Amino acid sequence: MTKAGAPHRVGGFLYHRAGDRWEWSDTVARMHGYQPGTVTPTTELLLAHKHPDDRAHVAHTLHTIRTSGGAFSSRHRIIDTKGVTRSVVVVGDRLLGDTAETIGSSGFYIDVTDTLETSITEAVDEVVADITASRGAIEQAKGMLMLIYRIPADRAFDVLVWHSQQTNVKLRDIADQLLARVAGKLDVPVTLRTRFDHLLLHGN
Incomplete structure (x- = not known):
């Protein structure tokens, strides 16, 4: 019943x-x-x-x-x-x-x-989409830290968590801010980009 x-x-x-x-x-x-x-x-x-x-x-x-x-x-x-x-x-x-x-x-x-069923579906879809979006931004930010500092994934995650705790800003927001700053303010030198192109295409 x-x-x-x-x-x-x-x-x-x-x-x-x-x-x-x-x-x-x-x-x-x-x-x-x-x-x-x-x-x-x-x-x-x-x-x-x-x-x-x-x-x-x-x-x-x-x-x-x-x-x-x-x-x-x-x-x-x-x-x-x-x-x-x-x-x-x-x-x-x-x-x-x-x-x-x-x-x-x-x-x-x-x-x-x-x-109501429609309200449930909309709410759940929104929550799951937010979780997925958060993970994507955090993984991208981790990748940047791993490349720049040559550190493993767990240490990169620790850096993001530490920054989040120090600034009292949510982890996803920390990642989003880093991605935006890198996209707008960090220029990759031509020599580095050329070397990356070679590694991507030839692997050595």
């Missing part, structure tokens, strides 16, 4: 590849019918709460989260401990470790049981 008038709520989650561990916020626990702190979420428990018609789709999404990571979104139904069916949207992205390796996923649940 579906409970009419269920309030719209938002709660977060974390997934750690090490130990195949999940963490739920208090809100997400309540969405599934549990009092906060009374259950340890597992992949098996997550799947057990999915509506039978949505379980295969969610299992595929969970496999992706647990292996390759990346930005994702899923609209499906869950059945709580009292048998109440709720429609939820789950949005997330990869969780990075200290050396910029993917160590899991993080994101949030939205209880959209009484929300």
Whole structure:
């Protein structure tokens, strides 16, 4: 059965590849019918709460989260401990470790049981697009730092994070600003560009 008038709520989650561990916020626990702190979420428990018609789709999404990571979104139904069916949207992205390796996923649940389908789709598409755009700018900025300073990817990411913390500016904005400044103010010498052309075309 579906409970009419269920309030719209938002709660977060974390997934750690090490130990195949999940963490739920208090809100997400309540969405599934549990009092906060009374259950340890597992992949098996997550799947057990999915509506039978949505379980295969969610299992595929969970496999992706647990292996390759990346930005994702899923609209499906869950059945709580009292048998109440709720429609939820789950949005997330990869969780990075200290050396910029993917160590899991993080994101949030939205209880959209009484929300219009068009509004849900538009909101989710916007969030996922923003995640993808953020990653593209950050990866480009990392590449610039790696080339200029001859440092590995994890150190380049550390530089961006440090600058973000020092200036209290979001990481994506730091990357966007760097890309804009380089494009507008940094001229590549002809000799360097010629050498790059040769490497690109001939490889030595």
